Amino acid sequence: xxxxxxxxxxxxxxxxxxxxxxxxxxxxxxxxxxxxxxxxxxxxxxxxxxxxxxxxxxxxxxxxxxxxxxxxxxxxxxxxxxxxxxxxxxxxxxxxxxxxxxxxxxxxxxxxxxxxxxxxxxxxxxxxxxxxxxxxxxxxxxxxxxxxxxxxxxxxxxxxxxxxxxxxxxxxxxxxxxxxxxxxxxxxxxxxxxxxxxxxxxxxxxxxxxxxxxxxxxxxxxxxxxxxxxxxxxxxxxxxxxxxxxxxxxxxxxxxxxxxxx
Amino acid sequence: xxxxxxxxxxxxxxxxxxxxxxxxxxxxxxxxxxxxxxxxxxxxxxxxxxxxxxxxxxxxxxxxxxxxxxxxxxxxxxxxxxxxxxxxxxxxxxxxxxxxxxxxxxxxxxxxxxxxxxxxxxxxxxxxxxxxxxxxxxxxxxxxxxxxxxxxxxxxxxxxxxxxxxxxxxxxxxxxxxxxxxxxxxxxxxxxxxxxxxxxxxxxxxxxxxxxxxxxxxxxxxxxxxxxxxxxxxxxxxxxxxxxxxxxxxxxxxxxxxxxxxxxxxx
Amino acid sequence: xxxxxxxxxxxxxxxxxxxxxxxxxxxxxxxxxxxxxxxxxxxxxxxxxxxxxxxxxxxxxxxxxxxxxxxxxxxxxxxxxxxxxxxxxxxxxxxxxxxxxxxxxxxxxxxxxxxxxxxxxxxxxxxxxxxxxxxxxxxxxxxxxxxxxxxxxxxxxxxxxxxxxxxxxxxxxxxxxxxxxxxxxxxxxxxxxxxxxxxxxxxxxxxxxxxxxxxxxxxxxxxxxxxxxxxxxxxxxxxxxxxxxxxxxxxxxxxxxxxxxxxxxxxxxxxxxxxxxxxxxxxxxxxxxxxxxxxxxxxxxxxxxxxx
Numbered sequence: 052x053x054x055x056x057x058x059x060x061x062x063x064x065x066x067x068x069x070x071x072x073x074x075x076x077x078x079x080x081x082x083x084x085x086x087x088x089x090x091x092x093x094x095x096x097x098x099x100x101x102x103x104x105x106x107x108x109x110x111x112x113x114x115x116x117x118x119x120x121x122x123x124x125x126x127x128x129x130x131x132x133x134x135x136x137x138x139x140x141x142x143x144x145x146x147x148x149x150x151x152x153x154x155x156x157x158x159x160x161x162x163x164x165x166x167x168x169x170x171x172x173x174x175x176x177x178x179x180x181x182x183x184x185x186x187x188x189x190x191x192x193x194x195x196x197x198x199x200x201x202x203x204x205x206x207x208x209x210x211x212x213x214x215x216x217x218x219x220x221x222x223x224x225x226x227x228x229x230x231x232x233x234x235x236x237x238x239x240x241x242x243x244x245x246x247x248x249x250x251x252x253x254x255x256x257x258x259x260x261x262x263x264x265x266x267x268x269x270x271x272x273x274x275x276x277x278x279x280x281x282x283x284x285x286x287x288x289x290x291x292x293x294x295x296x297x298x299x300x301x302x303x304x305x306x307x308x309x310x311x312x313x
Numbered sequence: 314x315x316x317x318x319x320x321x322x323x324x325x326x327x328x329x330x331x332x333x334x335x336x337x338x339x340x341x342x343x344x345x346x347x348x349x350x351x352x353x354x355x356x357x358x359x360x361x362x363x364x365x366x367x368x369x370x371x372x373x374x375x376x377x378x379x380x381x382x383x384x385x386x387x388x389x390x391x392x393x394x395x396x397x398x399x400x401x402x403x404x405x406x407x408x409x410x411x412x413x414x415x416x417x418x419x420x421x422x423x424x425x426x427x428x429x430x431x432x433x434x435x436x437x438x439x440x441x442x443x444x445x446x447x448x449x450x451x452x453x454x455x456x457x458x459x460x461x462x463x464x465x466x467x468x469x470x471x472x473x474x475x476x477x478x479x480x481x482x483x484x485x486x487x488x489x490x491x492x493x494x495x496x497x498x499x500x501x502x503x504x505x506x507x508x509x510x511x512x513x514x515x516x517x518x519x520x521x522x523x524x525x526x527x528x529x530x531x532x533x534x535x536x537x538x539x540x541x542x543x544x545x546x547x548x549x550x551x552x553x554x555x556x557x558x559x560x561x562x563x564x565x566x567x568x569x570x571x572x573x574x575x576x577x578x579x580x
Numbered sequence: 581x582x583x584x585x586x587x588x589x590x591x592x593x594x595x596x597x598x599x600x601x602x603x604x605x606x607x608x609x610x611x612x613x614x615x616x617x618x619x620x621x622x623x624x625x626x627x628x629x630x631x632x633x634x635x636x637x638x639x640x641x642x643x644x645x646x647x648x649x650x651x652x653x654x655x656x657x658x659x660x661x662x663x664x665x666x667x668x669x670x671x672x673x674x675x676x677x678x679x680x681x682x683x684x685x686x687x688x689x690x691x692x693x694x695x696x697x698x699x700x701x702x703x704x705x706x707x708x709x710x711x712x713x714x715x716x717x718x719x720x721x722x723x724x725x726x727x728x729x730x731x732x733x734x735x736x737x738x739x740x741x742x743x744x745x746x747x748x749x750x751x752x753x754x755x756x757x758x759x760x761x762x763x764x765x766x767x768x769x770x771x772x773x774x775x776x777x778x779x780x781x782x783x784x785x786x787x788x789x790x791x792x793x794x795x796x797x798x799x800x801x802x803x804x805x806x807x808x809x810x811x812x813x814x815x816x817x818x819x820x821x822x823x824x825x826x827x828x829x830x831x832x833x834x835x836x837x838x839x840x841x842x843x844x845x846x847x848x849x850x851x852x853x854x855x856x857x858x859x860x861x862x863x864x865x866x867x868x869x870x871x872x873x874x875x876x877x878x879x880x881x882x883x884x885x886x887x888x
């Protein structure tokens with residue numbers, strides 16, 4: 052465990068020293084992310100021009116939810132995005148070889164080695180939005196509820212990562228993951244809406260099979276509405292299940308890789 | 314000059330080479346976007362107890378969100394950042410060697426993708442019209458569809474020029490894909506890709522009137538739905554054409570300088 | 581100790597007709613083709629031994645190396661390396677093994693080599709003292725001390741290979757797989773790599789399997805060679821024996837007005853064949869030699885082993 056932590060520190064060091072090289076890019080990215088955040092906030096602001104409640108939430112409650120998914124997105128962007136971008140290329144071109152011969156989990160290595168120091172500002176901005184949303188919230192809440200919220204957002208990031216991996220891993224079989232990746236990004240919209248809007252079979256899909264609604268909406272709901280054990284247990288069991296499915300598919304995929312590579 | 318026909322055939326072949334991608338992007342994306350949007354608006358309509366908002370019934374709203382994601386893809390054509398990527402990888406030099414204009418070449422590949430998506434739109438539209446929601450089609454017929462697709466192509470041409478203008482910055486800066494993503498966000502929001510433009514406050518709508526944005530997504534989509542008048546369409550065509558000319562001139566200017574910069578550095 | 585028994589590997593690949601029509605077709609169905617990369621091979625390598633694996637492109641060299649390093653699963657058969665089954669990829673095995681591929685990089689492109697080494701130290705959990713000693717020793721023997729702080733992408737091809745070698749050997753592997761370590765290098769860099777490998781072999785005595793297209797590499801480093809042809813071993817024995825295998829033959833190099841060619845001829849037919857050549861051609865020059873190792877290997881790769 053400590054060894055993996057040490058390795059991660061190396062990754063961080065590498066990425067920061069690399070990031071210093073592209074400074075203009077750095078600025079562009081910050082502007083891009085601010086624009087992305089602005090668009091998301093404006094979307095709900097515009098809707099609230101026409102209705103006082105969306106899925107049972109007021110505007111200030113909605114802002115807390117929006118800040119939740121923006122934070123998940125920011126963490127995902129910083130920690131996983133570059134890795135997820137390169138992973139299908141590596142698999143496709145047969146470049147996993149060196150990762151397979153090392154005495155370190157290849158999944159760890161391939162998922163985390165590229166830390167996007169460039170996107171680091173995202174984390175700060177997204178945290179700022181969340182702080183703002185919480186500080187202007189008219190209801191009272193305790194510090195522990197905030198701690199739980201943040202823990203659940205981290206859990207949401209894990210779900211986000213697993214979902215993305217499940218969309219990438221078919222590349223072991225299909226040789227191209229462009230379709231699935233595009234699908235993942237368009238499914239991202241499902242995490243950006245309150246889970247209450249999903250009813251019937253659509254609810255089953257987005258809360259169990261492809262649990263995008265669990266990424267930010269469940270954490271926000273547990274914070275805004277009263278803490279609710281069944282919701283919490285649902286969240287936890289789906290997370291564990293998803294993680295196990297992802298590991299299973301990864302192992303199967305490696306097996307395919309190693310019987311097809313030449 | 315027949316080279317462009319080969320380019321089109323080559324790009325189509327690339328698109329078709331990956332069969333799972335073909336079906337996944339086609340059905341999956343469209344369906345998910347539609348389902349999520351519909352779920353949201355249904356909730357809003359129900360909570361308000363109304364059957365119409367800003368000129369949209371729930372059925373029309375569904376149709377709008379069916380057209381818009383594919384329309385956006387017609388608009389944005391090929392994936393972002395190709396020029397920037399080629400400059401970074403150093404394969405860009407080949408366009409300096411080919412005896413044809415890099416812009417004609419790139420515009421052709423772009424619009425090939427647009428064609429492909431227009432074809433998808435046609436299929437989805439037909440399926441939807443026959444099997445799912447006839448009610449949404451009260452104002453529209455096949456002629457509207459063709460006019461709308463035509464407008465989407467004009468919009469795509471405008472968009473390509475904007476994208477090229479930005480991509481050329483990569484002759485100076487290392488990495489500009491973030492700028493292109495910004496263009497996407499901007500177009501999506503102010504073009505009506507996220508929410509119909511009639512929902513925006515009226516001062517915003519007024520401010521956008523002479524920019525290309527409302528005519529990139531909203532106008533063609535509304536045309537397909539049979540919601541735009543001939544006057545609106547004519548105005549859109551006129552404004553987009555003026556913008557295309559402006560952008561083309563800019564692209565030429567920047568390219569001249571950028572090319573000089575690129576070749577003189579000698580990468 | 582490496583033991584390989586009846587190892588087989590079959591690949592399947594999809595076939596697509598060219599053109600747009602083919603693309604449409606492959607949307608719905610695809611044809612599958614299978615190819616045998618290894619057909620039941622057996623091999624035994626003793627501790628400290630270094631062997632050369634020779635074969636044409638696509639003969640199965642790389643497949644064998646990838647199986648033994650655990651990257652590729654075989655279709656059937658057994659293999660153990662120091663008691664480990666490679667494709668189980670246990671950490672203990674991976675800690676004692678190194679793979680160097682001349683055509684693939686493992687050091688980080690954008691970073692100085694020393695940074696990559698630090699990361700590898702962490703990955704392989706190399707103790708500080710051993711790490712320091714190895715850096716010193718390897719950099720010294722490879723004569724690359726001054727380049728370790730430069731970004732790897734700015735190094736020359738030869739320097740890059742040296743850095744790759746260092747990176748792979750930092751953890752003192754007991755088994756080393758070298759897949760064309762000298763490919764693309766100029767003569768002097770090839771030589772430096774060879775000298776280093778020999779020195780390393782005498783110092784640490786790992787089991788080494790080396791593949792190369794350059795006979796020089798094999799001749800200088802490997803007392804024992806295995807020749808592989810279309811997935812089968814056609815020769816496994818000492819390098820010096822190879823020549824005697826064809827001891828019965830002589831090679832004639834003939835130069836005429838318009839061409840130069842070589843023929844190998846059994847010794848007892850030497851005079852009659854030479855006579856014939858003189859009659860049929862306008863010979864300017866003729867030379868009778870024993871076959872060189874290159875000739876023999878080429879002939880084995882083409883025709884298999886002929887009984888003597």
